[in-house]
Structure formats: structure tokens, C-alpha cells
Amino acid sequence: MHSRHFMNEEEDFKVGPRSQKAWGVHIATAFFFGEAGAGLYFVSQFFDFTIGMSIALLMVLIGKGGGHLVHLGQPMRGWRALAKVGTSWISRGLLAIAVFVFTGALHVLNLNTAFMPQALSALVSLVAVAACLVIMVYQGFAMSHSSAITLWSTGLMPVASLTYGLLNGVLLTLVLGFNTPLLNDHPEIFQLLQAAAIALMLYGLVMVLSLLHGAKYGSEGGQKSVELLVRGAFAGWFVPVVILLGFVVSALFMSFAPRNLFSMIAVAGTELTGYYAFRVLMFKVGTYDPVMSFAHHFRR
Amino acid sequence: MDLSTQPVQNSMKPGKWVNSTCKMCLHSCVTRIHITDDGVVNKVEGHPTAPSNNGRLCPKGNAAILRHYDPTRFKTPLRRTNPEKGPGVDPKWEPISWNEALDIVGRELKRTMDEDRRKLLPAINDFQKLFLWAWPAAYGNANYFSSVGNFCGGGYHPMNGFVHSAFAAANDVNYCNYWINNGGGDGFSSHLHTAAQANHVAKARVERNMRVVVIEPRLSIGGAKANEWVPIRPATDRQFALGLCHVLVYEKLYDVKFLKKDTNAPYLVGPDGYFVRNAEGKIYVWDAGDGQAKLWDDPSIKDFALEGTYQVEGKECKPSFQKFKDILRDCTPEQMSEITTVPAENIRRIAREFAKAAQIGSFIEIEGRLLPLRPAGYNFYRGAQGHKYSAMTNQSFKLVNFLIGAIDTPGGHVGATLDDQMQEIRGGCGMINAGENGMMKTAPHQLHPEVPFSYPPNETHLMGYFPIGVDPGHLTQMTLENPEKFGLNYKPDTMLMCHSNPVWNLSGKREKWFEMMRGMRFIVAIDILPNESNEWADIILPAHDLLESWNLTMIEPPHHEGMCLRQPATEPLYDTKSEEEIFNEISERLGILEIWNTIQNFVNGFHQKPELLLDPKTKYGDKEIAERKGKLWNGQDLNWYIEHGHAVTPRKPEKWYRPWEGMRLHFYIEDILRARDDLKKKMEDANVAIRHEWEWYDYQPLPTPKLDPVHEEPQEFDMYAITFKDIQINFGESIGNPWINDIVFKDPVHTTVLLNTATAKAKGLANGDIVRIESPYGSIVARVSASQGVHPETVCVSNALSRIATQNSAVRLGGGNFNELLPANLKNTDACSGQPETVAKVKLTKLTVMPAEFMASNSAYAHGRGH
Amino acid sequence: MAKWGMVFDLRRCIGCNACAVACKQENTLPNGMFFTKTLSEEVGVFPNVTRIYIPTICNHCEDAPCERVCPTGATYTRADGIVLVDHDLCIGCGTCVVACPYDQRTRIESEMLEQGLFNNGELTPFEKQGNVRFTAGTVQKCTFCHERVDAGLDPACVATCPTEARIFGDLDDANSKVRRLIQEHRGRQPLPEKNTNPRVFYID
Numbered sequence A: 001m002h003s004r005h006f007m008n009e010e011e012d013f014k015v016g017p018r019s020q021k022a023w024g025v026h027i028a029t030a031f032f033f034g035e036a037g038a039g040l041y042f043v044s045q046f047f048d049f050t051i052g053m054s055i056a057l058l059m060v061l062i063g064k065g066g067g068h069l070v071h072l073g074q075p076m077r078g079w080r081a082l083a084k085v086g087t088s089w090i091s092r093g094l095l096a097i098a099v100f101v102f103t104g105a106l107h108v109l110n111l112n113t114a115f116m117p118q119a120l121s122a123l124v125s126l127v128a129v130a131a132c133l134v135i136m137v138y139q140g141f142a143m144s145h146s147s148a149i150t151l152w153s154t155g156l157m158p159v160a161s162l163t164y165g166l167l168n169g170v171l172l173t174l175v176l177g178f179n180t181p182l183l184n185d186h187p188e189i190f191q192l193l194q195a196a197a198i199a200l201m202l203y204g205l206v207m208v209l210s211l212l213h214g215a216k217y218g219s220e221g222g223q224k225s226v227e228l229l230v231r232g233a234f235a236g237w238f239v240p241v242v243i244l245l246g247f248v249v250s251a252l253f254m255s256f257a258p259r260n261l262f263s264m265i266a267v268a269g270t271e272l273t274g275y276y277a278f279r280v281l282m283f284k285v286g287t288y289d290p291v292m293s294f295a296h297h298f299r300r
Numbered sequence B: 001m002d003l004s005t006q007p008v009q010n011s012m013k014p015g016k017w018v019n020s021t022c023k024m025c026l027h028s029c030v031t032r033i034h035i036t037d038d039g040v041v042n043k044v045e046g047h048p049t050a051p052s053n054n055g056r057l058c059p060k061g062n063a064a065i066l067r068h069y070d071p072t073r074f075k076t077p078l079r080r081t082n083p084e085k086g087p088g089v090d091p092k093w094e095p096i097s098w099n100e101a102l103d104i105v106g107r108e109l110k111r112t113m114d115e116d117r118r119k120l121l122p123a124i125n126d127f128q129k130l131f132l133w134a135w136p137a138a139y140g141n142a143n144y145f146s147s148v149g150n151f152c153g154g155g156y157h158p159m160n161g162f163v164h165s166a167f168a169a170a171n172d173v174n175y176c177n178y179w180i181n182n183g184g185g186d187g188f189s190s191h192l193h194t195a196a197q198a199n200h201v202a203k204a205r206v207e208r209n210m211r212v213v214v215i216e217p218r219l220s221i222g223g224a225k226a227n228e229w230v231p232i233r234p235a236t237d238r239q240f241a242l243g244l245c246h247v248l249v250y251e252k253l254y255d256v257k258f259l260k261k262d263t264n265a266p267y268l269v270g271p272d273g274y275f276v277r278n279a280e281g282k283i284y285v286w287d288a289g290d291g292q293a294k295l296w297d298d299p300s301i302k303d304f305a306l307e308g309t310y311q312v313e314g315k316e317c318k319p320s321f322q323k324f325k326d327i328l329r330d331c332t333p334e335q336m337s338e339i340t341t342v343p344a345e346n347i348r349r350i351a352r353e354f355a356k357a358a359q360i361g362s363f364i365e366i367e368g369r370l371l372p373l374r375p376a377g378y379n380f381y382r383g384a385q386g387h388k389y390s391a392m393t394n395q396s397f398k399l400v401n402f403l404i405g406a407i408d409t410p411g412g413h414v415g416a417t418l419d420d421q422m423q424e425i426r427g428g429c430g431m432i433n434a435g436e437n438g439m440m441k442t443a444p445h446q447l448h449p450e451v452p453f454s455y456p457p458n459e460t461h462l463m464g465y466f467p468i469g470v471d472p473g474h475l476t477q478m479t480l481e482n483p484e485k486f487g488l489n490y491k492p493d494t495m496l497m498c499h500s501n502p503v504w505n506l507s508g509k510r511e512k513w514f515e516m517m518r519g520m521r522f523i524v525a526i527d528i529l530p531n532e533s534n535e536w537a538d539i540i541l542p543a544h545d546l547l548e549s550w551n552l553t554m555i556e557p558p559h560h561e562g563m564c565l566r567q568p569a570t571e572p573l574y575d576t577k578s579e580e581e582i583f584n585e586i587s588e589r590l591g592i593l594e595i596w597n598t599i600q601n602f603v604n605g606f607h608q609k610p611e612l613l614l615d616p617k618t619k620y621g622d623k624e625i626a627e628r629k630g631k632l633w634n635g636q637d638l639n640w641y642i643e644h645g646h647a648v649t650p651r652k653p654e655k656w657y658r659p660w661e662g663m664r665l666h667f668y669i670e671d672i673l674r675a676r677d678d679l680k681k682k683m684e685d686a687n688v689a690i691r692h693e694w695e696w697y698d699y700q701p702l703p704t705p706k707l708d709p710v711h712e713e714p715q716e717f718d719m720y721a722i723t724f725k726d727i728q729i730n731f732g733e734s735i736g737n738p739w740i741n742d743i744v745f746k747d748p749v750h751t752t753v754l755l756n757t758a759t760a761k762a763k764g765l766a767n768g769d770i771v772r773i774e775s776p777y778g779s780i781v782a783r784v785s786a787s788q789g790v791h792p793e794t795v796c797v798s799n800a801l802s803r804i805a806t807q808n809s810a811v812r813l814g815g816g817n818f819n820e821l822l823p824a825n826l827k828n829t830d831a832c833s834g835q836p837e838t839v840a841k842v843k844l845t846k847l848t849v850m851p852a853e854f855m856a857s858n859s860a861y862a863h864g865r866g867h
Numbered sequence C: 001m002a003k004w005g006m007v008f009d010l011r012r013c014i015g016c017n018a019c020a021v022a023c024k025q026e027n028t029l030p031n032g033m034f035f036t037k038t039l040s041e042e043v044g045v046f047p048n049v050t051r052i053y054i055p056t057i058c059n060h061c062e063d064a065p066c067e068r069v070c071p072t073g074a075t076y077t078r079a080d081g082i083v084l085v086d087h088d089l090c091i092g093c094g095t096c097v098v099a100c101p102y103d104q105r106t107r108i109e110s111e112m113l114e115q116g117l118f119n120n121g122e123l124t125p126f127e128k129q130g131n132v133r134f135t136a137g138t139v140q141k142c143t144f145c146h147e148r149v150d151a152g153l154d155p156a157c158v159a160t161c162p163t164e165a166r167i168f169g170d171l172d173d174a175n176s177k178v179r180r181l182i183q184e185h186r187g188r189q190p191l192p193e194k195n196t197n198p199r200v201f202y203i204d
């Protein structure tokens, strides 16, 4: 077989797995802010932590929204993406973002001014949390929803989104809440969050590894994705950054480092770096299966 | 108006269709062209009514629009202002008027004419306007500085002339069931109306289960589609064919009746190789029934002996069949296997399968005529026959067909004329005429009449010494290097190129060609786009392209005949002229218009219908010439052609099958010996110095298994390099068309040179490595890819990689011209036919430094393929 | 109503990519962009080796994931089964591109249109008349030449294919050539495991 190692295989007219190119860093960035922001909001609202909620809203609005807009080919008509809530996770996500930003903002405002009646405010906060949860998972659903790319096409994708979302939320809360009454006054919350972080890291690690395992045995395209991550062009990023930095180093640091702001920033830094790398790499190694999975049947 | 319901596909837009014919390669697939109401050509399709290409086009045909709108096209006459000339050197063109340009050309060519008419080197290659090739004759010159019909068919065309009295030959796809395809792309990738033939062959394969066996060093497209791919060592195809012949003869699998009745196989051959004749010149055969010699047409002959040794007229003699059988004694499959690397049992099996498929003895009735049915044929072309002993090689393939009786018969191997007006044109080449002693008259000159012998030689390529071949333009390198040796008493200093790229197409060292080009006092090129050759020109005369001009042609059709119309789809985009106009203007300025018109009458066959004759003093444009060709073909005027587009019909069976009925075919080609001895005598008489070096062995009446000299290059050259065309590419010429580039440069077959995987491994070469490919004559550079589909001793170099420096920046540089690897000398040229060796012995050296040409932005390797 | 589909006869295909070029002509596709392309693959080990040629195209899937994931409704299926993109609706989000298991969709970037086929920043008259088909920033793919099909013609790639390896027709018509070929040769859909129910079948 003509080997492909030096050619730009995507361009070659060869049967064989090909990488997707449509989603890249812009979308990864949007996803990053979406899952970090929504996670932060979720944890913050749980603890009525206004700073967290406010920053979370900004992350989703500017980071996620901006990332998407930059990615779009026709950003001016971006609003049209609301059209297919019935079938499209992208529509649902966009709706969730709109609802989230609106209700989240109302909720934060209400926390400070209490301008809403009790019942309404409860409803708004509930809707905000629900929308925030949707944001945390819909990106995973958007990826897992089609069978095109084996690596993505798994129920673990939304789980990964949720896990990462929560983990990001916890770590950001640990950073933003440091030296605020939330954590200063409530050491038990600090401990709880710390424990949650470590648990989520371990869980995340297992989940990412299962993702790879599933992809590897899922299809030729899946196998190629895993190869790229573990041995191929992206192994230098995936193993050290996503796995070691994002989970192992972060978890060890969280377990053993002294409890100070610097440590929290450091852990959040390593974890978020790992997470961002995860998001980018998931796109980079997204591989379609060879169109002709049955090509060999056609041998003479 | 609802815009979204407006058709936006190009062919659906408001506009009109006009009938025309493709010219993206030399063939003539019929097209229809869509032009928008705004006058933009926006779709070219196959013409649905043409039975030849059946409404279909190959990729090149689909890319005509981008040739039309190519921004690098020559837009006005140009004059060079940069006196420095060289590959890649910008000529610094300056636009000038037609009058000025033509006056300069007229003046310079006149000067040459007055000094010595032989000092012109013409290169005119347009197959769709074959009559232009004859223009140098009007000038009084028989030089030919190009390789067209020679690189590919030096031996092939004359041999078709000997055997079928035709230019080309094809397996009859209408009935063939077992198709051996040896070193030719027919039906898959090139040759004989590529797109059309691919259509017919696919149908035969799929709908009739025709078996295809492809014999090639590389897994070509044909190889990939074949039932069996037989990898063979390059330049050993003759030995493979002789191996088949051995089995057919020694296992008595041949068509006795055909050989006895329809060929000269029973004619008795004497010790000197000539037939044994009586005093009146009549040839003897041996009547095995009566046990005595008789004259060939003696009605009392009971049984023509094919075998045996006899004494006749005091000479020991044998039937020519026996002579062949004697040669074949040393061509056992085992012996041939050693040379070809094809396992002996495969040679045996294929021979037996072939004979079985031939259904020897069967008949078929076609249009009331009872014809032998032989649904098996051995087909071959450029790659198989492009070797030193080319005449012998071609004959060996023909003899495989002879043995099973498959010549010119339904299902077999059939002669195909060049342009179907041959009956009476170019001196009757291609016409079936009765010859002496019951045999068909041989017609080895398929392109132009024989060039007379001269000494000192009038032609730089020594065409006068090739009484049966196709112009060996490459020999110019040899003679100009050593003019005294060849007695060349003039130095060519003027060049006229039209539709030709000799600096690309000729074998031999580029540097020596460059040196020769530098030595030219004046070069004029008639072309549409910059290429390796016209970048040396002093004057460019820009021609209309295929969408702007008139023509009528049908070129090398296997299964169909009839003229196809080319008509302008648009007004010329630029200040260009048709080739017809250009040659008229030049001729007028040289005072040879009358001769030119007379010659045009002759080569176009207008003399067959006197009302079509050109008036000697009038200048006829492309439209008028086209109209006359149409009237000559079927009596219809141009309006008829404009309406119908073409006059294509299936080839008439009486012309296609056994048009020589009643004559005998040349199993044994005595004329080759006669040509040798005539030449010998002329050389003796003229005391030609090089006669002792002349390759006299090359003239054989029957093929022998002698190895081609390429196999005897020093041992260190341990691999063979081969070149090939492909369906996407017209020579290297379509490279530069964005659509062609977009498909070609995505295929490792065309972006790297291919090596067998095991060979690459043994040589420590990995995919993407850069190698120098070096022959005893020159070297090129390329990247390698490993492939299972390559003979272990072969390096495959696509024409897509063969382009070198050029003014056309869309052309991708490929690391060097393959022809650089080939010798341009007599030793590796068939003295019988002028065919040069087209395979090179090479060695590969891995390079560690990326050569500069690979870094160029238009390198075939630069695009998305860097390390 | 007809349901259009295509059959690729792999025995016939010679990998010439005339189809790809015909499509570029018909649709004025920019360099590097294809609505159809024919891929190849070597199979086997010397000397028992061959090369297969595999034409690929948008399969106009009955259960088209590209349509399902599209947030704007730009991707839609006509009653005759042809899956199209309305470039006035498309926002270029690329969701359909990653959802198509066959890698058949391309987002057109403005540079692709502006660079020109001759890569010199200038457009030929041919491109000028043809580029109106596209809006930069939107996704496009094979349209099954619906305008030609509506006019009763074969798609451009089908019409040009030298070997007639591409056969276009009505999958709902039991007597159509496509149906007969699929039945007689047990036509296979590409990547059936993706559950898209392609309207394109391969036979050999």
C-alpha cells in the first residue's frame, strides 16, 4: 500500500480514514468557556456565590458566544440556529444559552436587589440551573448525536462534558472563592469542594480512558483517533497535558499541596489546561471511517 | 422572480449549445459546448449522439474550459527582448502586431531559405491538423525536430503498415473475449480515443465478460481492471510474445488454414533470407501433397507445406513458417521466463488459454459475409514496443495474432487507419493495394512518403537512412554533436515549432538540447501556452484554442469512422489566428503559397474530388479547409456538420474486417531485408562513413529473442525506469490546468515515483524519501512511494512529474524530465524503424538534502506534501 | 414521486475522476473542493495485487444525520429524496460536516472563491458567471444536480463517466435500471453501520 506518512493524507484520493476539519480551535474555545462557565455557575448558584455566578455568566456570554460567532461562516445570521430545537442539539444549546444568560442574570440581579417575588425568583433560579445543566451536557450530545466520528459518537461524550463542567466549576469556585466569605467562613465547603475535585479528576481520568477504549474497538476511524492521541502526531499533547497535567498532576497537587491561593490557582491552571487540550484534541483527532468499510469484499 | 428557483448549474443557465469536438488530447471525442447568453463558455459535455465516445469525456476533455480561460495563454504576437536564452529564463516578451511578427518570421525564414533550406528544423505536431505536418515539404525541407509518433510508435506504425496497411491496430472489442494488453493503455488510460475506448472496453468486460490479461511492469489502470496482471521486467515484451509463439507452434495450437491460405507463411525462403523465386520472379512454395515445389499460385497445389527443408532452384530453402519455428526452438517458456521473469507455467497457460479462446475454425456472418471468428487478440503499444529492436518486437506481437488467425478478423487484432481519409491521401498510405506474388502491398510509411536517401545527409535526424520508420528526431542530438562523422555539411540555425514541445518530448540530455537551442539564429513558435520549447522562441505566433477555431477530423479511431466538427464556441478571446491562416501568411511571405496549397490538396485528398481543390493562389482559412474535408468525407457542407456535429458511424465491416480478402499477409517480411540491402547499397555507393557502424542486425524478416542493449548497461544500474501516460494527463501538457492538477496531484501514482515495496525496503528507502535516479546518460530527482503493484526491478515515473522549467507558473515542477535518462544514439535506436529505447537502466541514491526545485512553490512536491 | 439514487459499478470504474472534473465544471467548484471524488486502494501483495477504485459522493441519505443536526433547517430533503442546503439559511456552523459520516460536505471560505482557479487572485469569466452559486461561509455538497435532474437530464458526473460506472435513477421504480442492478448484484450501501440509509449503492 502506498504509505501515507509523508503525504497530506486528507488530500489524497485514497480510501482510508480522514480527519474532520470543520470544527477546530474556535469551537473548542467556545466549548471550553461553555463548560467552564456553566460549571462555575452551577457550583456558584449552589452556594449562592454571586461573584462566581457573575463571572460564569460573562464566560458563557462572551467566551462561549464569542467563540461560536468567530467560528460561524455567516455570524450575522447566527440567530437562525434557534430554528430546529426539535431535532438539533445545536439549536437546543443556543436556546439554553439564551435562557441561561437571561435567567442567570435575573437571578444574580435578584440576589442583590430581591426585586422578584419569591415564587418567580425560585422559578428563575431553577430555569437558570436547568439551562446551565443543558449547556454543560449539550455539547457532548451534539458530538455524540451523529455516528460519523466514532470517537465522539458515544454516550460517554455528554458524561465527559458534565464531568469536566462540574470539575471546572469546582476548581474555579475554589479560586474565585478563596479569601471570600464563602470559603473563609466555611472550611467545610472548602474541604467538600476539594474532595469533589479529586473525585471528579479520578472519575474524569477513568472516563477519558474508557472513551479511548471504546473508540479503539469501535471502528477503523476510532482506532485511528486513538492512535493519533496515544502514539501519533498528538501524543505529545495528549498524554502529558490531558492525562498527566489535567488529571494526575492536578489530583496530586490538590491532595498534597498547601491550602493557599497559589495552590488553588495552580491546580485550576493545570486542570483547565488539560481540559482545554482535551477539547482541542477531541476535534483534532476526530476521524471519519474509511468510506468503504467493506472495500475488501470487492477483491477479485 | 424567485431567485432560488433559477437554475444555477452551469449547463442549465440560459444560453445555447454548439456542436464541437474535443482536442484536449490528440483524439477526437465529439462534444457539445454550452455558452451563456453573456458569451461565456461554461460547460463542455460529450455529444450524446456520437457512437464513438457515447456522450462521454475523460477528465481532460472536461477541463477544456480552463485551457480556454488560462491566463497564461499567448494573447498577441510576441517578440523576445531578452537576448539571453535558457530554461526558465524570462524571454521578456514584448507584444507586437501580427504584421510585424509575420514580417519578421517571413524575413528570417526567407533568409534561411536563401542560404540553405535544410537549415530549418521544423516541429509540427498537431494530429488533428495532420496536413500541417507537410508544410516543411513546401519549404523544401524534410527535417523533423520532435518526437511524435516516434517515441511511441517508431516500430509500431511501420509494422501496422506491413501487416494491415494501417497506421494503428486494435483488438476488436465488438467480439473479443480474451484480450491480452501489453504495455498500452487502450481501453483504460490512453491511446485510441481514450474516453471512447474506455467505454467500449468496459462494456465488453462487464456485459460480455471479456477476459483481460495485462502485461506490464506496473499495475496500470488496465492492470487494475484486468482479470490477470502479469508483471514483467521492462523491455522484455518481445521475449514474452516469443514464448507464447513457442507454445502455440510447438503445441500445434495455430490456425493452419489461415497461415496457408491468407499469409506468406508457406513461401519458401532461401539462405539469403529472400524468397526463392523463379526467373520471372515468382515465388515457390512446397506442395506437401505432391512432394514438390510449385509456384505460389499454381492451382494444382494440394497442400501448402508450412514445415520442412527443401531444395529448390539449387537452393536449400524452408517455408517461412519453418524459419520462425527454428527461431522459436530457443524461445521455450523456460528460457523466456528467465528474461521476462514471468513464470514459465504462466506463459504456457496464457498461450493455451489464448488459443482456446480464439475458437480456431469458427465463423461468423456479418452483413452477409462469412468471416473467421477469432475472439482473442494480442494488443500492445507504446510501453511494449518502445525498445531498441522495435520492428522485431512489434512483429513478435503480430505473430502471436497471426498464429491464431486473428488478423483483421472479428474478435481479433485489427488494423485501424489514422484519419480515415487515407484511401487516397498522403500518397495512399493506409490504402489496401495488391502487391507482388499474391501478397498485399506493404505500406510502412504511414505519415509521409519515404524521404529519399542522401549523402551528405539532408536531414539532421538521418530520415533518409530510415526507409521504413517514423522520424527519429532525437538523433539530431547525435548528429549535431559530431557533424563530421555523419557528413553533415550544414548547421541548422532556424526553428519553426507548431503545437510541439521537442525540448520536453525528445530523449537525450537536456543540457545538449539547450546548447543546440542556444545556437539557433531564429526560433518561431506557433502555440497557445508557454512550454519548455517555446520559451526559447524569438517570436511567438499565438493560435486560436480549440474553442475558437474550425476543424474537421477523426483521429486514430478504432471502432468508428467519420469526421467530427470543431467550431468556435466563442469569438477568439485574444488577438490570435488559426494555424491555417498563420501558415498561409508565412507561405505568402516566402513565396511558397502555391506549393503549399498544392501540397494541402495532396495531403487532404482534395484531388479525389476536383471541385474541392484549393486554388493555388488563394489563402484558405480554417473554416474553408474544414468545409472541404467534410464534403470529401460525405458530401455534406459545413451547415450539415454544424447541425449534426459529426458524421461518426461504426466502422464499416467491409473496411474493418479483412479488407485485403484474396491477398496474402506478410507473416515473413522480406521487404525489411530489401530495405536493408537497398540502404546498404546506397551507403556503399555514396561511401557513407558510418555504414560500418550502422545497426544492420536490426533488420530482420522475423523476430529473434536477442536482448535489447538496455539490458547490457553496467551492473550498477540495477533498476529499470519507465514512463507512462495516464487518462488524466496529455503527455505532461495538461499539468497546469487547475482541474487536472486538482485530481492528479492527489494520487501517489503521479506525485511520487513508485517502487515495489520489497525493493524499497531492501534499498532502505521509505515513503517520501528523495532519490536521485541516475542512468548512464542522465539523472532526475524524485520522491519515492512503495507500492505492491510494481515489478521489483522497476521505477515508475509518471508524465505528471516530467515537466521542467516553464513560463507557465501553473505547471508543477516534478524533479526533472524522464527523457533525460534516455540515450539519444544509434546504438539504442532501431535502425529498422527509428524507434528509440524508452526504458532506462538506473540506480537510485537517497538524497539527504532537499533539492532546490522541490522547494519551489509550484513544485509537484511542495503542495501540502512537505515533511 | 421518484426517489433518486445512484449505483456505482465498481467493475467498470477506472478511477479517472472525469466525474470529479465534470462536477467542477458544472458547479464551478473552487480548487481543492469536490462534490464527488474517486478514491483508490491497493489490495493484496505482489504479484497478487490489484487496485480498486471507489467513487464517492453525497449519498443523499434517507436518514440523513446532516439534516438532523442542522440547527437552521438549511439542510433539507426534497420530496424526491435529494438532500440540499439552502445557502440563504446556512450559517456555516459546520455541524453537518462533522455529522456526515462520508466526509461529503465542505464549508466554502471566501478565500477559496477569491483566490481563483488559477490561484492568482483573479477570476476567469467562467468563474465570474459560476461563483454566484455560492455564498462564502456556507456549507455545500453534491446536489445530485437537481436542476439537471428536474430538466430530465442525468447528473453531470453520470453523463460524463467514460465507462458508465455511474448509473442514476429512481429507486422507487421497481423496473428502473438502478433497482435492477441493486437487486441482481446485491448492491451495498456505504458504511451501513452508520444507519444513514444511503441512496447510493455499490455493485461489483
Ligand SMILES: Nc1nc2c(c(=O)[nH]1)N[C@H]1C(S)=C(S)[C@@H](COP(=O)(O)OP(=O)(O)OC[C@H]3O[C@@H](n4cnc5c(=O)[nH]c(N)nc54)[C@H](O)[C@@H]3O)O[C@H]1N2
Binding pocket: B025, B026, B149, B152, B153, B182, B183, B184, B185, B186, B189, B190, B191, B192, B194, B215, B216, B217, B218, B220, B232, B233, B234, B235, B236, B237, B380, B381, B382, B383, B384, B722, B723, B724, B725, B726, B727, B728, B729, B730, B731, B732, B839
Ligand atoms: N490520456 C492520454 N491519452 C493519450 C495520450 C496522452 O498523453 N494521454 N497520448 C497519445 C499518444 S501520442 C500516444 S503515443 C498514445 C500512447 O498510449 P500508451 O501506449 O498507452 O502510452 P504509455 O502510457 O506511454 O505506455 C503504456 C504503458 O506502457 C507501460 N510500460 C512502460 N515501459 C514498459 C515496458 O518495457 N514493457 C511493458 N510491457 N510496458 C511498459 C507503462 O507503464 C504504460 O502503462 O496515447 C495517445 N492517447
Ligand SMILES: Nc1nc2c(c(=O)[nH]1)N[C@H]1C(S)=C(S)[C@@H](COP(=O)(O)OP(=O)(O)OC[C@H]3O[C@@H](n4cnc5c(=O)[nH]c(N)nc54)[C@H](O)[C@@H]3O)O[C@H]1N2
Binding pocket: B125, B146, B147, B148, B149, B150, B151, B152, B153, B382, B498, B499, B500, B501, B502, B504, B505, B506, B526, B527, B528, B529, B530, B531, B543, B544, B545, B546, B579, B723, B724, B725, B730, B731, B732, B733, B799, B802, B817, B818, B819
Ligand atoms: N517522458 C516522456 N516523453 C515523451 C512521451 C512520454 O510518454 N513520456 N511521449 C512521447 C510521445 S508518444 C509523443 S507523441 C510526444 C508528444 O510530444 P508533443 O507533441 O510535443 O506533446 P504535447 O505536450 O502535446 O506538446 C504540444 C504542445 O502543443 C501546444 N498546443 C496544445 N494545443 C494547441 C493548439 O491548439 N494549437 C497550437 N498551435 N498548439 C497547441 C501545447 O502548448 C503543447 O505544449 O512526446 C513523446 N515524449
Ligand code: SF4
Binding pocket: B022, B023, B024, B025, B026, B027, B028, B029, B053, B056, B057, B058, B059, B060, B061, B062, B193, B194, B195, B196
Ligand atoms: S480522450 Fe482525448 S479527445 Fe476524448 S475526451 Fe479525452 S481528451 Fe478529449
Ligand code: SF4
Binding pocket: C012, C013, C014, C015, C016, C017, C018, C019, C020, C038, C053, C055, C160, C161, C162, C163, C164, C165, C166
Ligand atoms: S468518471 Fe466513472 S470511471 Fe471515472 S472515476 Fe468517475 S466513476 Fe470512475
Ligand code: SF4
Binding pocket: C057, C058, C059, C060, C061, C064, C065, C066, C067, C083, C099, C100, C101, C102, C103, C104, C105, C141, C196
Ligand atoms: S452523505 Fe452526508 S451529506 Fe450526504 S445526505 Fe448523507 S449525511 Fe448528509
Ligand code: SF4
Binding pocket: C069, C070, C071, C072, C073, C074, C075, C085, C089, C090, C091, C092, C093, C094, C095, C096, C097, C138, C139
Ligand atoms: S453549516 Fe449550514 S447546513 Fe450545516 S448544519 Fe450548519 S447551518 Fe446547517
Ligand code: SF4
Binding pocket: C022, C023, C024, C026, C027, C035, C036, C057, C141, C142, C143, C144, C145, C155, C156, C157, C158
Ligand atoms: S450529481 Fe452533480 S453535483 Fe453531485 S457529484 Fe455529480 S455532478 Fe456533482
Ligand SMILES: [Mo]
Binding pocket: B148, B149, B150, B151, B152, B153
Ligand atoms: Mo505518441
